[in-house]
Amino acid sequence: MTSATSEREPGAGRARVRAADVASAAGVSISTVSLVVNDKWEGRVAVETVARVRAEVDRLGYVVDESARRLATGGAAAVAVVTPAFTNPFYARVSLGAAAALGGAFQVVFSVPEVGDDPMATLERLRGLRLAGALVAAPSPELLQVLARDLPTVVLDAPGSVAGRPRVDLDVADGAAQLARHLVGLGHQRVAFLRATPETETFRVRHAALATHLASGGASLVDVDRLVSDVDAGAAHAAALASMPALVAAGVTAVVCATDLHAYGFLRACAERGIAVPSDMSVAGFDDQPLSAYVSPPLTTVAFPADQLGREAGRMLAELIARGVDADSTASTRGAPDGGRPALAARVLPVALVVRGSTGAASR
Amino acid sequence: MTSATSEREPGAGRARVRAADVASAAGVSISTVSLVVNDKWEGRVAVETVARVRAEVDRLGYVVDESARRLATGGAAAVAVVTPAFTNPFYARVSLGAAAALGGAFQVVFSVPEVGDDPMATLERLRGLRLAGALVAAPSPELLQVLARDLPTVVLDAPGSVAGRPRVDLDVADGAAQLARHLVGLGHQRVAFLRATPETETFRVRHAALATHLASGGASLVDVDRLVSDVDAGAAHAAALASMPALVAAGVTAVVCATDLHAYGFLRACAERGIAVPSDMSVAGFDDQPLSAYVSPPLTTVAFPADQLGREAGRMLAELIARGVDADSTASTRGAPDGGRPALAARVLPVALVVRGSTGAASR
DNA sequence: CTGAAAGCGCTTACAG
């Protein structure tokens, strides 16, 4: 009672209950316990026995050891969800959607590159987990290559990167087109783009499609120095402040931001510089984050169906795994529709422009 | 070539490399491979042998199977991080901090209650993972009770709930006090509180401490009907709109919101109702979310050190696990300082009021 | 310095 360490041996109370414990308590064999807890007893174990085993399972609080189960079955029960940023609510929603679609059948492991470890190292660690597959959002090309080598992989939001790979994309280009038409309709002639770093495919497409559709509407995307930042409101704010003079000098009347997060920072910079939105300057983003309806003014943005993206990709991955087919062979499946299930190669989700108060008629 | 299914057998290419493969390739035994990959070879394996094994490990791409390793060592290599909401950036930052502190030694598993499964079911699943411990943020009392029963657990941000349990708290009461003094100093006499549901301890304390310190400053916290919502900007916006007339009728000049997320919704409601912030109404929150500096006006709020909270709790949990002591025995350690390490019972992190543009002198 | 063997807790044919 006086010594804190002697009153209880270290780790006491944490002894796990094993199938053997349940078996001896119920007076049956381990095999029977296994059959019962895995619901494979029908026609193989007497109902009374099942009841007896279940009672002991409850009483003792038995839970199957996943490590042992996986080792025995050779099954890979985990799926990795790899996203660029944990703190970005967009990816949180994507992850949630994926977990909803996969959580029943697999343990979902979220990779957290933000913690600062080398993504490759993370991957190595993941490989030890007997992964059944992976979901990779907006990946860098290197990451993609390593991951998909021998693992069923579904890629999210990486428009145009690797053809023929199972993937679900957002129709980012169409979103940019809608936004371009909206701005042209409002009379904007000179538009700038607040770019994101690192510049993954999805950002490149947003930029390029915007330029194309602005041009076909008779307007132009003007290049402004330093109008680029990480995906972070604070960084975007600083970039906006730095390039504001150039923006004004170039006669820009509308700025499209690579993400809503960028737009928040840009909006604040306008407020601080006395630039009225939208009367002096229109501002728009991409994502439609939950908060975008609540900033001032509420943000015009291209809405991406985050949870649908995650859910859809999750479903696709589940099917890929069920087929027992890896990414490479799926790619070659495309040319040979054999009347079986359709190829999984690609799915594009529609996006929608949401017009709110941050865009308006072009100022002179 | 024509049949998509015959060109490759299901799952082909996914055969894992085992220690036995490395062993035979290197001409050594499995034991030696194990010793080498676990860096336990010094003084036990010849350096040339080590080199040979390592070469084969690299060549074959061998990664130790975690399931087998855990089974063999009996080690619990995973730690669960349980937070109320995945999509709330505050908890994302907390989780990141925890992962940073624990990620090296453990696999960190994030529990995602938002997916909609019963938290108790989640817990059962977690138990099969050979958890070494758990971090639980702002838990419901039931959850806490089940979790800590036989698992080293550190509780985060649950002020005043369970005494004597290893925990790290935010000095929420002090934050509320600072905010109360700030408002009193600005001349506010009638203040309202936008409450959060579900009302966990941390929210109760914010509310109570605010009331107390407002009172001691000669001001009062007035009760306003329907001024309550989920932790969500949209829900808060609706609640704000609904209670705005009552707020005005009651002569309230400042509203403190349970979280910044609530404040975003409230701010928008003010904008829509033509209530100027801060000249007509002051608004403040708790959290200091990354975005709070970028809303309009920038939000006065009590800053919580999210990553420090996660990191600190992670460190504490790691020590708890290293000691091989569970939550209960730690509690009893408190009364018996035996010259050993200090009790882990509690740690309180300071918080700081951040004054921005959303609070100002009380309107008439 | 090296390897054969036991054991971690399961699942799954297989034999009764």
Next chain:
DNA sequence: CTGAAAGCGCTTACAG
């Protein structure tokens, strides 16, 4: 309907 036994891929005394 039930159980003994092999095997999943490791780690770790133990014996050489």
